[in-house]
Amino acid sequence: xxxxxxxxxxxxxxxxxxxxxxxxxxxxxxxxxxxxxxxxxxxxxxxxxxxxxxxxxxxxxxxxxxxxxxxxxxxxxxxxxxxxxxxxxxxxxxxxxxxxxxxxxxxxxxxxxxxxxxxxxxxxxxxxxxxxxxxxxxxxxxxxxxxxxxxxxxxxxxxxxxxxxxxxxxxxxxxxxxxxxxxxxxxxxxxxxxxxxxxxxxxxxxxxxxxxxxxxxxxxxxxxxxxxxxxxxxxxxxxxxxxxxxxxxxxxxxxxxxxxxxxxxxxxxxxxxxxxxxxxxxxxxxxxxxxxxxxxxxxxxxxxx
Amino acid sequence: xxxxxxxxxxxxxxxxxxxxxxxxxxxxxxxxxxxxxxxxxxxxxxxxxxxxxxxxxxxxxxxxxxxxxxxxxxxxxxxxxxxxxxxxxxxxxxxxxxxxxxxxxxxxxxxxxxxxxxxxxxxxxxxxxxxxxxxxxxxxxxxxxxxxxxxxxxxxxxxxxxxxxxxxxxxxxxxxxxxxxxxxxxxxxxxxxxxxxxxxxxxxxxxxxxxxxxxxxxxxxxxxxxxxxxxxxxxxxxxxxxxxxxxxxxxxxxxxxxxxxxxxxxxxxxxxxxxxxxxxxxxxxxxxxxxxxxxxxxxxxxxxxxxxxxxxxxxxxxxxxxxxxxxxxxxxxxxxxxxxxxxxxxxxxxxxxxxxxx
Numbered sequence: 021x022x023x024x025x026x027x028x029x030x031x032x033x034x035x036x037x038x039x040x041x042x043x044x045x046x047x048x049x050x051x052x053x054x055x056x057x058x059x060x061x062x063x064x065x066x067x068x069x070x071x072x073x074x075x076x077x078x079x080x081x082x083x084x085x086x087x088x089x090x091x092x093x094x095x096x097x098x099x100x101x102x103x104x105x106x107x108x109x110x111x112x113x114x115x116x117x118x119x120x121x122x123x124x125x126x127x128x129x130x131x132x133x134x135x136x137x138x139x140x141x142x143x144x145x146x147x148x149x150x151x152x153x154x155x156x157x158x159x160x161x162x163x164x165x166x167x168x169x170x171x172x173x174x175x176x177x178x179x180x181x182x183x184x185x186x187x188x189x190x191x192x193x194x195x196x197x198x199x200x201x202x203x204x205x206x207x208x209x210x211x212x213x214x215x216x217x218x219x220x221x222x223x224x225x226x227x228x229x230x231x232x233x234x235x236x237x238x239x240x241x242x243x244x245x246x247x248x249x250x251x252x253x254x255x256x257x258x259x260x261x262x263x264x265x266x267x268x269x270x271x272x273x274x275x276x277x278x279x280x281x282x283x284x285x286x287x288x289x290x291x292x293x294x295x296x297x298x299x300x301x302x303x304x305x306x307x308x309x310x311x312x313x314x315x316x317x318x319x320x321x322x323x324x325x
Numbered sequence: 326x327x328x329x330x331x332x333x334x335x336x337x338x339x340x341x342x343x344x345x346x347x348x349x350x351x352x353x354x355x356x357x358x359x360x361x362x363x364x365x366x367x368x369x370x371x372x373x374x375x376x377x378x379x380x381x382x383x384x385x386x387x388x389x390x391x392x393x394x395x396x397x398x399x400x401x402x403x404x405x406x407x408x409x410x411x412x413x414x415x416x417x418x419x420x421x422x423x424x425x426x427x428x429x430x431x432x433x434x435x436x437x438x439x440x441x442x443x444x445x446x447x448x449x450x451x452x453x454x455x456x457x458x459x460x461x462x463x464x465x466x467x468x469x470x471x472x473x474x475x476x477x478x479x480x481x482x483x484x485x486x487x488x489x490x491x492x493x494x495x496x497x498x499x500x501x502x503x504x505x506x507x508x509x510x511x512x513x514x515x516x517x518x519x520x521x522x523x524x525x526x527x528x529x530x531x532x533x534x535x536x537x538x539x540x541x542x543x544x545x546x547x548x549x550x551x552x553x554x555x556x557x558x559x560x561x562x563x564x565x566x567x568x569x570x571x572x573x574x575x576x577x578x579x580x581x582x583x584x585x586x587x588x589x590x591x592x593x594x595x596x597x598x599x600x601x602x603x604x605x606x607x608x609x610x611x612x613x614x615x616x617x618x619x620x621x622x623x624x625x626x627x628x629x630x631x632x633x634x635x636x637x638x639x640x641x642x643x644x645x646x647x648x649x650x651x652x653x654x655x656x657x658x659x660x661x662x663x664x665x666x667x668x669x670x671x672x673x674x675x676x677x678x679x680x681x682x683x
Contacts, residue, residue: 118541144543158534161527164657165650169531172524173543179552182523183516185652189523193652201657214658236543 056202057268063096063147063239064131071096071271072117072148072240077126079109079116079295086112088295089126094240099262099272101286101303103279105315108292110275111153114242117273118150119143131239144173147239151229151246153275159218163209163228166217167200170235203231207261223254227261234265241265242273247281259285283307291315329647352507355500366618370499377506378568379611383591383603384513385560390589391598391646392526393553394533395449396457399464400588403558405580406440406467407433407565409477412575416483417492419476426487426495430566437562438555445554449547452536464585471577482576486569494573502571509567513560514600520556521600522652529553530650533598583625590628594635598646605643 041049065071072094079087087109094100102110115121117128119140128135135143149170158166175196177189204210207227212220217228226246233241243262247255255278262285266272276282282289283303291299291306293315299306306312332340355370364372382404389397410433414424424432448459471477487494496502520526528549531539540546569575587610595606610628614621635642651657 120537120541139545140540141543141545144541150541152538156535156538158531158538160534160646161530161650164654165527168651169527169539169544170542172527175524177524179520179525179556182520182525185519185523190652193523197651197653197657201660232542 053202053205056199057206057234065096065239067097068095070094071131072273073127073129073132074113074117075127075129077113077116077123077128079112079121080124086295087116087123090292090295090297091126092290092297092300094271094273096239096271097266097269098287099266099274099285101282101289102273102275102292103277103282103289103306104292107294108315109295110292111244112295113292114150114244114273114275117242118148141173144236144238147237148242149233149236149238149240150242151226151233151244153244153248155222155225155229157217157225157228157232159216161217162214163204163217163220163224163231164197164200164213166228167203167231167235168196170232171196171199171237173236200231200235203234204228206234206264207231208257222249226250226258230261230265234270238270240271240273242275244275245277246274247276247278255281348511352504355503362616364612364615364618366621367615368499370503372612372615374499374503374506374571375615376608376611377503377510378564378571379588379591379607380604381506381510381513381564381567382561382588383595383607384510384517384600385557385564386588386592387597387600387603388517388520388529388560389553389557390592391596391603392521392533392648393529393550395550395553396453397460397554397557398457398582398585398589399444399460399462399467400557400561401580401582401585402444402460402464402467403437403440403561404565404568404584404588405471406437407562408569408575408580409471409565410436410562411566411569412483412486413476415488415570416486416575417488418478418481418483418485423490425489426570429487429570430563433562433566434559437558437565440562441555441558442551444558445551449550449554461582461585464580464582468577468580468582471580478576480576480578482574482578484574486573486575487571488573495570499571502567506567509563510604513563517556517560517600521648522650522654525549525552526648527650530598530648587628590632593642594628594632596642596644596646598648599642599644602642602644602646 063071070093074090074092076089076091077087078085078089090109090113092100102113104110112121116123117135119135119138122136130143130146130148133146135146138146158169161169175192177186177192180186181189201210201213204213207230209220209224209227209231212224217225220228230243230246246262247258250258259281262272262274274282274286286303288301289299289303289306290297291309291312298311298315299309301309335343355373358369363369367375382400386397386400389395389400411426411429413419413421414429414432415426444460444463448456451459472479485492485494489495496505528539528544528546531542531544532546532549536546591607591610592603593606594609595604596602614624620627
């Protein structure tokens with residue numbers, strides 16, 4: 021044991037560097053990060069055109085109809101909110117999109133391509149990424165490794181290539197680590213990159229999920245209640261992050277209970293109740309919609325809380 | 326600071342400087358024949374070969390159980406296939422064309438890999454306990470085939486396995502067999518290490534952690550599970566082939582379920598997922614019964630109790646799993662936070678536990 025811990029600089033690295041930067045330097049640094057976070061992707065769909073279509077999607081579990089012929093569009097570049105009282109079918113809708121459940125009938129199309137028969141990892145590779153309502157990270161991996169697993173969705177190193185460390189392996193590894201670091205900085209948790217995911221604070225875990233999903237280079241990012249358990253200040257921060265993700269060229273589908281957050285950040289909202297779509301429109305319209313108010317305030321229900 | 330953190334804080338050359346003498350010591354153990362650890366029943370080099378053989382098996386099984394998290398209770402089946410391939414192609418008792426012993430090593434690996442695919446393709450759609458039961462069945466099927474298929478010669482077995490045309494075995498001294506095996510272990514460790522710090526290793530750990538999420542994050546889980554099975558099978562087969570060559574005799578008596586359990590015990594005892602840990606576990610499982618022959622008949626009782634106690638007090642095994650999953654992780658962490666490595670989960674520096682707010 022020749023070297024001790026003190027030989028390793030305790031202070032230093034990118035995080036400390038950023039803290040020392042001037043305003044101007046920091047802006048440039050952030051621009052560099054944004055460059056890596058949103059790589060040039062070929063998306064067949066023009067901005068404003070339909071990216072994802074839900075066509076009469078019905079999902080039954082035995083006698084229970086979880087989704088009842090739900091249809092809506094997601095346009096490229098928008099933030100669409102998906103809201104509804106508890107048990108309305110929001111997460112089921114997500115699961116139908118990402119291939120976790122197969123719709124009983126109806127179709128889901130991404131950029132015009134039906135997703136029905138594709139395996140879940142293929143759907144991710146085609147460009148849908150998601151986070152989970154109940155955080156599901158790879159707990160034993162570090163934050164950085166979690167994000168690199170997401171980036172691996174785009175990698176093509178074969179088993180043999182990894183075994184013999186062929187050039188592609190080296191290139192992809194280097195790129196993946198660089199991109200994963202940039203993503204951690206982007207969501208603001210780079211200082212804990214080396215910690216196991218299970219040891220991160222709650223808010224960090226939520227943001228790590230977003231970074232991991234972004235690492236798969238999605239066309240559509242689905243966030244399932246990303247603000248659950250956040251205090252108002254954290255929610256504010258999250259709204260900023262969601263806006264920044266969108267301005268980097270991502271399309272976002274957002275499930276959220278917090279009305280202020282949904283109203284504040286989304287372009288359009290789809291409202292579900294008992295598996296049916298009861299309204300769709302701009303936030304201002306939705307907040308005035310009698311059906312929505314009835315669903316949320318109800319007659320005898322306390323769902324509005 | 327724990328030993329592991331100290332180790333991780335060392336630079337690569339410094340790590341090699343520590344490792345090389347250790348490796349040299351490992352190589353020369355049978356020659357030194359140190360008095361305290363020398364075995365009484367078996368001669369020491371033979372005992373050391375057995376330890377090395379178990380270590381190789383444990384490294385292979387660790388890929389399946391430790392890395393990918395697939396509980397395989399029939400691993401001895403692959404070991405048996407490897408041994409029988411070597412026996413069939415080298416023993417005069419077999420009517421097949423004779424090959425030089427060393428050629429049968431890669432051949433045994435290829436054949437066991439094929440068996441890995443055959444077993445994996447239908448069964449890896451199963452998970453957890455169901456997979457364990459099916460693999461248990463696989464191990465039994467291989468053993469029963471050895472019992473009942475005539476060309477495999479049942480209990481009569483194959484003689485002079487690994488002998489060349491002149492009827493001589495490859496090595497006559499157990500020490501030489503030990504050296505060959507240790508060299509192979511080192512090569513396998515390097516290759517498995519390459520896999521670990523790559524997309525493949527990350528996919529395996531992701532599958533172990535949460536298979537559904539791994540799939541949703543774009544990991545072709547089915548494919549990578551089969552790869553884990555196939556890699557594990559190849560290493561098991563290699564170990565079986567070495568065993569057959571060293572012993573010079575193969576019959577149906579050494580491939581029972583209990584051997585599978587011992588292999589698994591080595592992995593779990595040492596620390597599933599940790600390469601160094603499973604080597605240690607294998608050494609314990611293989612060496613102790615040979616060192617303390619007077620208690621050897623209580624072997625399974627003692628291992629059983631040891632495992633129970635271990636599961637209560639240290640469920641992660643003697644050395645808990647801590648894999649490095651990035652080829653450029655060291656540099657990345659250094660650059661990002663000015664620290665060479667992650668804080669381990671049980672260190673005092675570890676941040677607060679999560680939860681409580683969900």
